[in-house]
Amino acid sequence: MTASPTPSDAVFDLGSPGFMDDIPGSYARMRDRAPLVRIAFPGVDYTTWMATRYEVVRDVLNDPRFVRDAAGVPGLEGAGVLDQMVSAFGVPEDYKRYMDGLLTTDGADHARLRKLVSRAFTVRRVNDLRPRIQGIVGGVLDGLEGREGFDVLWDFGFPVSGNVICELVGIGEEQRPRWRAWMHAIAGGEPERYGESLTGMVDAVLEAVADRRALAERGRAPDDLLSALIRVRDEDGGRLGEDELVAMVLIIVQGGHHTTAHFVANAVLALQQHPDQLEALRADPGLMPRAVHELLRLHGPAPMAGVAHAKEDVLLHGVRIPRGDAVVCALAAANRDPSAFDAPERLDLARAPAGRRESHVAFGHGPHYCLGAALARTEGEVALGALLERRPHLRLAVAPDRVERFDQPGSRHLRSLPVTG
Numbered sequence: 001m002t003a004s005p006t007p008s009d010a011v012f013d014l015g016s017p018g019f020m021d022d023i024p025g026s027y028a029r030m031r032d033r034a035p036l037v038r039i040a041f042p043g044v045d046y047t048t049w050m051a052t053r054y055e056v057v058r059d060v061l062n063d064p065r066f067v068r069d070a071a072g073v074p075g076l077e078g079a080g081v082l083d084q085m086v087s088a089f090g091v092p093e094d095y096k097r098y099m100d101g102l103l104t105t106d107g108a109d110h111a112r113l114r115k116l117v118s119r120a121f122t123v124r125r126v127n128d129l130r131p132r133i134q135g136i137v138g139g140v141l142d143g144l145e146g147r148e149g150f151d152v153l154w155d156f157g158f159p160v161s162g163n164v165i166c167e168l169v170g171i172g173e174e175q176r177p178r179w180r181a182w183m184h185a186i187a188g189g190e191p192e193r194y195g196e197s198l199t200g201m202v203d204a205v206l207e208a209v210a211d212r213r214a215l216a217e218r219g220r221a222p223d224d225l226l227s228a229l230i231r232v233r234d235e236d237g238g239r240l241g242e243d244e245l246v247a248m249v250l251i252i253v254q255g256g257h258h259t260t261a262h263f264v265a266n267a268v269l270a271l272q273q274h275p276d277q278l279e280a281l282r283a284d285p286g287l288m289p290r291a292v293h294e295l296l297r298l299h300g301p302a303p304m305a306g307v308a309h310a311k312e313d314v315l316l317h318g319v320r321i322p323r324g325d326a327v328v329c330a331l332a333a334a335n336r337d338p339s340a341f342d343a344p345e346r347l348d349l350a351r352a353p354a355g356r357r358e359s360h361v362a363f364g365h366g367p368h369y370c371l372g373a374a375l376a377r378t379e380g381e382v383a384l385g386a387l388l389e390r391r392p393h394l395r396l397a398v399a400p401d402r403v404e405r406f407d408q409p410g411s412r413h414l415r416s417l418p419v420t421g
Contacts, residue, residue: 092199101248126378140160260301
């Protein structure tokens with residue numbers, strides 16, 4: 001049995017230059033050191049652990065002793081993650097209740113909320129949406145006709161993912177520009193813009209809910225996710241609270257907008273850096289579903305799962321996690337674990353999953369497995385397939401090491417991806 005790390009052991013600082021200069025190597029050193037290691041996050045004042053090994057990540061994400069809601073930890077004192085965010089980002093206190101939802105609930109509450117919205121994201125429902133996704137992707141590419149150069153992230157990824165998720169939820173075209181501005185501000189993490197953007201989104205949802213109810217009274221409610229959630233709320237209020245309804249819409253729109261757009265851009269960059277794999281995909285478009293899984297494994301848009309807290313003392317893989325300590329799962333590190341994947345750093349679009357289902361953890365695992373995974377995969381398949389078909393001579397407009405990025409502790413993300421051809 002592995003000895004439990006002690007407070008005197010080295011703490012990995014995810015924001016340090018040494019860590020950020022070699023992120024894959026830093027995660028590899030963490031995997032080699034222990035099943036769980038202590039980490040430092042800028043601005044976080046409680047003990048935090050990180051899981052980087054594939055088996056440990058899956059175990060943590062599937063263990064009910066780790067909870068997202070810090071209030072569910074007996075005796076835990078001090079401000080939880082949500083309270084710290086409210087304080088740091090200037091969110092008005094009376095808007096805090098709209099920040100709770102699928103991502104911050106556990107157990108029966110989480111299962112209840114997930115069940116209410118899951119029908120919109122089933123594989124069958126997403127397959128029914130594929131023609132509309134194809135239409136949206138085609139429309140965006142039509143708008144790029146005649147342009148020699150464009151930005152994959154801003155001119156293609158965001159318009160595709162934003163329009164798909166807004167249409168699914170029921171946000172009209174005339175409202176989408178301001179929603180895009182709010183979502184970009186929130187994703188940017190700028191304190192001076194975060195609170196203002198969140199309140200704007202909440203007010204817009206409340207306004208849309210009122211409009212939908214008025215349409216429903218006249219028998220004219222559209223067939224979209226927002227109308228469905230309102231029916232659940234009004235016909236059986238015990239299953240969905242009004243605040244929960246608003247929070248659900250915010251989570252779905254934000255989650256569906258940025259992650260898919262960044263994945264598409266990440267995938268294009270990876271394929272440009274591996275021309276042999278790009279040519280293999282062009283030669284056999286039937287590889288696309290498998291290729292999307294492999295690109296998600298190595299270049300997924302969510303490098304970490306949400307923060308969880310031990311609600312009791314937990315002994316996991318020989319490491320003792322005291323009650324109240326936080327645990328973060330490094331999905332990006334688990335997806336490159338050599339104990340789970342042969343030659344894990346190699347991009348192999350023909351790589352077969354270990355079982356019937358996906359073997360990577362790009363969408364997480366367990367009760368909080370990404371609700372929109374089927375939608376994200378389908379968008380990725382359609383967007384990449386159409387882009388390769390209609391832009392056969394696509395190439396990077398700058399060298400890979402000159403692509404603009406921005407850093408967050410433990411991860412590096414594309415700021416833009418200019419291409420030509």
